[in-house]
Amino acid sequence: MKRIEAIIRPARLAYVKDALEELGYPGITVAEVKGHGKQKGITEQWRGRQYKVDYLSKVWLLIVVDDGDAEKVIEAILDNAATGEIGDGKIFVSEVQDVIRVRTRERGVAAI
Amino acid sequence: MKRIEAIIRPARLAYVKDALEELGYPGITVAEVKGHGKQKGITEQWRGRQYKVDYLSKVWLLIVVDDGDAEKVIEAILDNAATGEIGDGKIFVSEVQDVIRVRTRERGVAAI
Amino acid sequence: MKRIEAIIRPARLAYVKDALEELGYPGITVAEVKGHGKQKGITEQWRGRQYKVDYLSKVWLLIVVDDGDAEKVIEAILDNAATGEIGDGKIFVSEVQDVIRVRTRERGVAAI
Amino acid sequence: MPRRLTRLRRPLAVLSGALFALALVSSAFAQEEPAGDEALLDLIHAVDTAWLLLCAFLVFFMQAGFAMVTAGFVRAKNTANILMKNMIDACVGAVSFWMVGWAIAYGMGGGSNGLFGSGDWFLVGFDDYASWIFQFAFAAAAATIVAGALAERLKFSAYLIYTVVITALIYPVVVHWAWSANGWLSPFKEDVLFANGYVDFAGSGVVHTVGGVAGLMGAILLGARRGKFGRDGEINAIPGHNISLAVLGMFILWFGWYGFNPGSTLGLSGGLADLAALVAVNTTLAAGAGAFVAVVASKLLTSRYDAGLTINGVLGGLVGITAGCATVDPWAAVVIGSVGSLVVFFGVRLIDNVRVDDPVGAVSVHGMAGIWGVLAVGLFSSQAGMERAGYSDPSSYGLLLGGGAEQLGMQAIGIAAIVGWTAVTAFILFAAIKFTIGMRVGPEEEDRGLDLDEHGIDAYPDFGPTGPGIFTGVGAPGTAEFALQGHEALSPGRPGVSQG
């Protein structure tokens, strides 16, 4: 099974989630994270003095899927998360050895 | 070594943590995340108008253990995180190639 | 490619980030997490009654790099995150099968 | 006995006590030394002035209440922006009401014509300062109502222009009509239009409806926030960010309303103190009933005790009673407050249904409940109430109490005129802004929140997802300590690298 971990723009999450749900992958976990990369940070100011916020708000999205579904899921994320501007984020794919559903103790693909 | 990543209900964390500590695994990292899955979201309302919150508060728990200990740890999590209701969460297990303790630069199992 | 996941002290993040940036690895993702380990928690009090906060604020840092760069990055983290006191944190290294840049759909090392 | 003078309300009534006493005293002491007399007159004037000042301070404090309710009802990312708007309307309002607003509302020079005043520009040669500050606080309240209706998308520069125009022109003209000594609607002019003239004791219509209608015009021209209305016609809730601030704001507003309504006696002497006390009681009961009705209605109709609607319900009750607080009896205040709350309850839905986006419910709370309050005067005022409040023709009073339909008709005419004037002028104003400098921030800016682009700030840098939080931009090696301090650098805290 594949562990797909995507760092995307917060504003694109709704689109990505809807797309995944339509494809039949409702199970996802998300979190607010901060990203730093090529995208330049924001300049804010405090009582007239400017400062740079180097970390931008991003959404971290975790979805574990069966090997065969990985490409479909990745495509869906790419289609809905991309704006073409710097800062769209990354997808990291790695191998998961086991998945367990806490409620039923099912294991493996059945548990996804 | 195994990287065990569990998504559980916030209310069960204390039980899981205590169980792990008793078993001799005090080192864990946790974070607040939001989950979406089969469990239906909450309906809230704002000045009389209802809306659905699709993401539920979950705890993400990360614990890296030696290969031999993985099953024990998974069992402990399952025992203490399950309520039997939809939304209990998932455990994902993957391989970790190396662990380093920042303080001592120890590596591998010694660093866990 | 390697997925390097470090749990470090919040106060050390700025040093680590600067070091990584100088080495030419500007792309990182961070989040606020809480850690529990050998480091003892904080005792707070509320209207005169003390209680223990078992979880300490930590920063979770994710950086994916090419295999050859992993050691350099790990060294940089170790150099800048260590204080020598209990609670400095851990680095977990695992294998990433694929990296995709959302903006360009580039894959693999090119996408890092 | 100069009874009529006693009851001349704005702005002359502030002198009423003194005049009343003067008449009494001078007849008595006609042949004597005027000394004790003089001290008494001085004191009467002092007491009336102090009442006006203290109530003005309370009304001013409502600015804090508006700021907190409105801030609590928007998202965190637009908080600094709405607070800036709330600050600036009071501040710019002070300056423009000093320069122009007062002159148009109450200026006595240059042959007033019933439509607008003129004279006392910049308060030169003017000395009724207590009246000015009391009226200023009302003008600022009218102005700030609009901020909420246009929240989360209106440009700050557009608001800056709007706020000058409403405090300098739109609102003062209405005041002149309704409260000056020769406004065409005014109950204080020599020959009132009919019945008692337009009776709006503390300004349900003059202040609140003006704010609400101006907000409505702005909201129509501005369009809804992104995401408020779905493509398939669905109406989305967009929750605010801080219910604690909103409740605090509600309590501050209620507190300030004790200056707004009781202070509108404009004095204490000559029996006005008892009137102020009754007004305070009516205000309290209307607010309480409004909240109670909102709680019950929300439980019945939405299945939960809705906090936002309860806040709106209190305010609806308060706005509703504002016009009739001096002329109705306590039981009627309970009714008026209850209905005011329902007006808000259903008004909020109505506004949504006609696809106008009013993030804080300003149009319903101030506009609609304000209209209700004005009409309620014509329905519920008692004969004794008209008399004790000093209106000229107590034989016209509340329709439901047998006082005929005349007063109700007068109220309808008055509020129609106010709504009409405000709607037209505010529409022109906002349209002019829209087609020149533009009203609305860009869509990306709106998504990011107005705080960042307009003000370069996070309202809560340590909490929100957008703030730097525990993450710092300060490069570690570049961080040193102030010489006198001598600590060794350990870690840089949370500051950002200065660009300046």
Next chain:
Amino acid sequence: MPRRLTRLRRPLAVLSGALFALALVSSAFAQEEPAGDEALLDLIHAVDTAWLLLCAFLVFFMQAGFAMVTAGFVRAKNTANILMKNMIDACVGAVSFWMVGWAIAYGMGGGSNGLFGSGDWFLVGFDDYASWIFQFAFAAAAATIVAGALAERLKFSAYLIYTVVITALIYPVVVHWAWSANGWLSPFKEDVLFANGYVDFAGSGVVHTVGGVAGLMGAILLGARRGKFGRDGEINAIPGHNISLAVLGMFILWFGWYGFNPGSTLGLSGGLADLAALVAVNTTLAAGAGAFVAVVASKLLTSRYDAGLTINGVLGGLVGITAGCATVDPWAAVVIGSVGSLVVFFGVRLIDNVRVDDPVGAVSVHGMAGIWGVLAVGLFSSQAGMERAGYSDPSSYGLLLGGGAEQLGMQAIGIAAIVGWTAVTAFILFAAIKFTIGMRVGPEEEDRGLDLDEHGIDAYPDFGPTGPGIFTGVGAPGTAEFALQGHEALSPGRPGVSQG
């Protein structure tokens, strides 16, 4: 000369100045024109009325203070619930005190019997509106105290019923006993029980102890919050969520207390202004000393300067001085405030140790420090103090100042009666609620927080872990913009999909 009337406190004393002056003036002017006289009497009445009104407004504003302290002391997930309770008790209290409460406290019709009044129901035929609003504000304060003690687990519907009963019955009866012209404990009745009768100038016992004891009964019947007491007997701290709001609330309460205590002179004329000034000074010193003692005690006994205890210490000092603020000298106010703070300090521990869960310390702050305040009158009142405050028998005064034990005995009887009445009636009330509609939310709801199930809301949707935060439920494809706006949809913001 109706001198005794001058000192009749609630509610007649409001007339005192006028009567006092009337006596003086009418004797002087007996053979003259009464005109200047009439203006003076009008003004005296106006000034006394205005004082009562302004102080009532300040006391009302304490609602905001209670709301903020209590909200700050609970967890974020129960914030909207506690705020709703704070709003609704003021609001429902207004209505029920109008209908019933006042009649039982001060109603003059139908042969009062020393136990409860009757008459002036719904304020029909009533005109002492300033007194009503002042007394209402006190009733609302007594009611709201209980919200804190029962926070984080009491059902909203249960609170709604409770709040009607306390403002309509439980509290008004105590007021009748202690402050009406023929209450059996009252120092203002013809023949006081003994000594000066029960002396409780502004209500340490009448208001605060009533609230504190009712809260205690409720907390006992309700049980502790889940997690407060461990299986092995450990007592867990459950920190609140917002120390900024709590401090703000404390300052608002202190500010409001300047209406509560000095306003209890019920007038300014006839020398009462100087009494009010002394009362204000005593109030200030007791609060300051209370905070100082709390800071020192917490440092010594818990090793840190405890912020929550400091807030509680200020309030303990204020509650403590409330009964004796007019009859003690400043040095004694410092002592009373200091002890009041210690009473709270140890009271909080005691309540924990007897396994009662009082999330905000209401029982200690209001109940216990209130009892201390009542007793302190019998310990520290000076002879001159009793005299200047107009009590009937200044030869009985503070035990520690050589005034004998009589007054202290009278105080003990009074507070025992108040505690007894409140404990019994509140217990019956809460038990009746418990065994009919139920007092307590279910355990899952308690864990989730009351905001969600009772009110369908997150108090802070953008901050807390439970709020939608930056995550939205709006389906992207379904999101469109309001027609007039014309922006292309980019991203949906944070709204949820409407269900309505």
Next chain:
Amino acid sequence: MPRRLTRLRRPLAVLSGALFALALVSSAFAQEEPAGDEALLDLIHAVDTAWLLLCAFLVFFMQAGFAMVTAGFVRAKNTANILMKNMIDACVGAVSFWMVGWAIAYGMGGGSNGLFGSGDWFLVGFDDYASWIFQFAFAAAAATIVAGALAERLKFSAYLIYTVVITALIYPVVVHWAWSANGWLSPFKEDVLFANGYVDFAGSGVVHTVGGVAGLMGAILLGARRGKFGRDGEINAIPGHNISLAVLGMFILWFGWYGFNPGSTLGLSGGLADLAALVAVNTTLAAGAGAFVAVVASKLLTSRYDAGLTINGVLGGLVGITAGCATVDPWAAVVIGSVGSLVVFFGVRLIDNVRVDDPVGAVSVHGMAGIWGVLAVGLFSSQAGMERAGYSDPSSYGLLLGGGAEQLGMQAIGIAAIVGWTAVTAFILFAAIKFTIGMRVGPEEEDRGLDLDEHGIDAYPDFGPTGPGIFTGVGAPGTAEFALQGHEALSPGRPGVSQG
């Protein structure tokens, strides 16, 4: 006619109305019964006293404003600490001003010498309570200003000592100089130094500059916060945590300022009511102009409408007008407020550039704008203004209005003396603290935030990264419920395991 007495300001002026009236009345009624007379005098005194009390309450409420602005301007991790400091200075200030402060400021016993008073220690034998509480509120304001300048690094114990000394000694001496009946700078002494003496109507210099300069001395000795100044000379911005609280605090301060400035008439009778009204108008216009200028300046010079600078701008306008609020005309108030705002704007930069770290801008807002306010009296006071405010030599007035340079010179001398005294004594005080118990927390504690180590608390446990949030330390198996409750344990909520 006792004209001079009428105008004696602090603390005698409170009697002015009464004395003025007494003179009038007694001459008139010389041969008659003094009865109506007596009632009138009583009422005059009552009204003057009530004004002082009500304004004192408003000034006291500024403590809440200071607390909120300062808390909003620091990081979340230092919030409880700064709030504790704000609470404790009002509280300790009350006690020390009762014991010592008043005696030094206004004590009449023991041959005052123009430098400091003596007598009325502990208020024994004293009865001008209204004056005491008014003056106390000012002392507390002066004290609390410093908290902001030293925020985020000063030890709580150091602050505790500082607060005693400033309210007992440093501030009272300045008051004696400037406002007592024989202070060497005072305009109310028999022979003023020259011109009208040092004119500082409500205390731009006496209160605000004292606070600002003391803060500056403290900040210099304390050193900058870690991370404020970089090694390579860069100046880092360290944003605060809560702009909502800061705006609320600003509005509370402005509201309280209506007690501060208009209340400084110290009475209402004898024409003072009209003076108070003018003062209120000037205060309003200066604040409004200050905000407007800050908004425009920040837009032009930083490209954004800066919220923090707008708050500072309002305060700069208010501080600026405080000295001259009674003697300048409204147009001049607009100018003074505008310049005051610019003084703050550039002052904030200047302070940064000289490498002093003032986290909330207290030095600029109170210190610099205070000096500006004092000088502005000598520039803009009108002749009529000097007269109506009762100063002794109206022929010296504002330089820019043709009143000569004398008054400006007198103002310069006065403020130089105040700055000198405060700088020297505050420096000694802070140096003594630094070299005994230490001023500053350790660097690790500073990084962690002062809340944790000094107070053992998180200001926002549910939001911030440091709080326990949804994570609990309660061991699940050890958690049980209170017996009466009977729920089965499901989950432990968020409490921590008790250690006590």
